[in-house]
Amino acid sequence: MTILYLLCFQPLIYQSSKTSYRFSVQISNGASAPATATVTVNVEDINNNAPVFTPATMSAQFSKSAPVGFTVATVSASDDDFGINANFR
Numbered sequence: 001m002t003i004l005y006l007l008c009f010q011p012l013i014y015q016s017s018k019t020s021y022r023f024s025v026q027i028s029n030g031a032s033a034p035a036t037a038t039v040t041v042n043v044e045d046i047n048n049n050a051p052v053f054t055p056a057t058m059s060a061q062f063s064k065s066a067p068v069g070f071t072v073a074t075v076s077a078s079d080d081d082f083g084i085n086a087n088f089r
């Protein structure tokens with residue numbers, strides 16, 4: 001079995017309504033007729049939404065004698081992407 005890697009030299013033009021792209025690939029080893037295959041790429045989501053923080057701005061004050069591990073502030077964030085693109089750290 002031979003493993004082939006497909007390199008994309010131009011980005012696929014993302015359309016939010018398009019969930020898959022189909023194109024043909026032709027390969028040849030020079031010794032025989034080229035082989036052709038149809039490749040389908042299914043797009044689950046792209047990371048096109050930035051996280052939104054709540055509150056958007058914040059300031060906090062704390063004592064210089066606060067213990068190690070003291071929580072200075074708590075914020076939350078959400079992201080309108082889904083799947084792995086909705087994860088942030």
